[in-house]
Amino acid sequence: MSNMHREDAVGARDRVSSADIARDIRDAIAQGTHQPGGRLPGEKALMEKYGVARMTARTAIAMLQNEGLTVSEQGRGVFVRERRHMQRHGTERYARSRWQKAVLGAEATEQNRRASRVIRKLATVSAPERVAERLSIPLDTPVWTRQRLVSLEERPIQVADSYYPLDVVERTKLRETEPGSSDFAQLDAIGHTPTRIREEWSARMPSPTEVATLELLPGTPVLEFVRTIFDQEGRPVEVMLSLIAADSAEMIYDFPVPE
Amino acid sequence: MSNMHREDAVGARDRVSSADIARDIRDAIAQGTHQPGGRLPGEKALMEKYGVARMTARTAIAMLQNEGLTVSEQGRGVFVRERRHMQRHGTERYARSRWQKAVLGAEATEQNRRASRVIRKLATVSAPERVAERLSIPLDTPVWTRQRLVSLEERPIQVADSYYPLDVVERTKLRETEPGSSDFAQLDAIGHTPTRIREEWSARMPSPTEVATLELLPGTPVLEFVRTIFDQEGRPVEVMLSLIAADSAEMIYDFPVPE
């Protein structure tokens, strides 16, 4: 963090480093000098302005990109990253009164945005470890899975893989591509009334595969999200493993102080 | 994603790219070939193995670092990143029965780890926007703030800045450095019984300042956390703005399905 004496300083002046350049641009963005979506000085401009080599300018830009502040587009330039619309995940969205519509669809509608989903997989598979643990079944027990990619306004925002014990889905629409109403209503209809929910999640940087699937920009973390639904008897009847682009998600929990 | 024909392929062989090198190492880590904390091939080793220039090897290593998979230590080498202990955040930790101890301290003790906190600021300040909104007061209204840095096992893991309406803290220990018991007990003692809690979460990459404060490794996202405490009359009496290293936090919420 040694502060640089800039070019205007007399004598022993430190050379400008990529970190200095990055700081200048970062500050300018914070000050509002550059608006979201606006163009930033490119590699050439930085080379000239600071008198550095191309790699130095590139390093500065890479720093900002890894912070999620900018995006570089080949052939176009470097831009201030635009904020994405936030998708809110909260306790209220599971309310009984909303079971008729798919949870996400309902939320999107409320926020005046279009949600769509693409089924990636519908099959019977061996329960992966995280699923088996939560469904309280042995590892590799066959389970039904429905895996989908959820998009909002054409942008993929969430991978959601649901797993159900076979006996739960046996005679229901949950095996179909388009169940029509939400998992909640479906489960309720077959005698497994969703009664308690457990949500677990953490954040991390995505793998390149995940970057491709969710079309993530550099510097975007993902939320690893696991939701377990318990029925009226306390039995876990669905585990959903999900991956959510962190730049478009906000989790909100509203609850009374427990005794 | 063009698959490379490796050196052993005949004729027009693609050159090995930094992405290829990164993929090889990533796969090896996933396969368990390299254990957490274990040493990875350094720049020189990669240059020789793949016949590339130093910058190419460095780029490959940088990719892995930005994914949070590796750490480079100057003068030592490149290593597989070790997993940090997880600090769990959930609904139960606010239970009335725990109000005597500080919330975090209690959780740490249960997990057999030492928590410590350093006060960074105790003062009356103008309410920042996010605080004013949640306390339902005009922007820049004076509020009392207590800002602290929480560490677990000597590692900083959370910045927590609490804000209180002035009339709430006027005659209480909340203004002191070491209130002795938790905010919850303090608020309760002065007639503002914590009754409802609202928690809001999102994740993003940290600024360099935040990296320094939380001593974050590259490729570590942060969780931005806002907790609002409401008293028995539904009045917001505390807003806490917090920043948490994502590689050491896991959120768990357990709640009944709302009506």
Next chain:
DNA sequence: TAGTGGTCTAGACCACTAG
């Protein structure tokens, strides 16, 4: 002191975008 990663320079060729 040897070996490692951190930073910078200088120049090449490629891929994509826009006029």
Next chain:
DNA sequence: TAGTGGTCTAGACCACTAT
């Protein structure tokens, strides 16, 4: 086609770690 960013090479000097 000009201009932009993406990737790679080759070599220099520096900072830190270990021995």
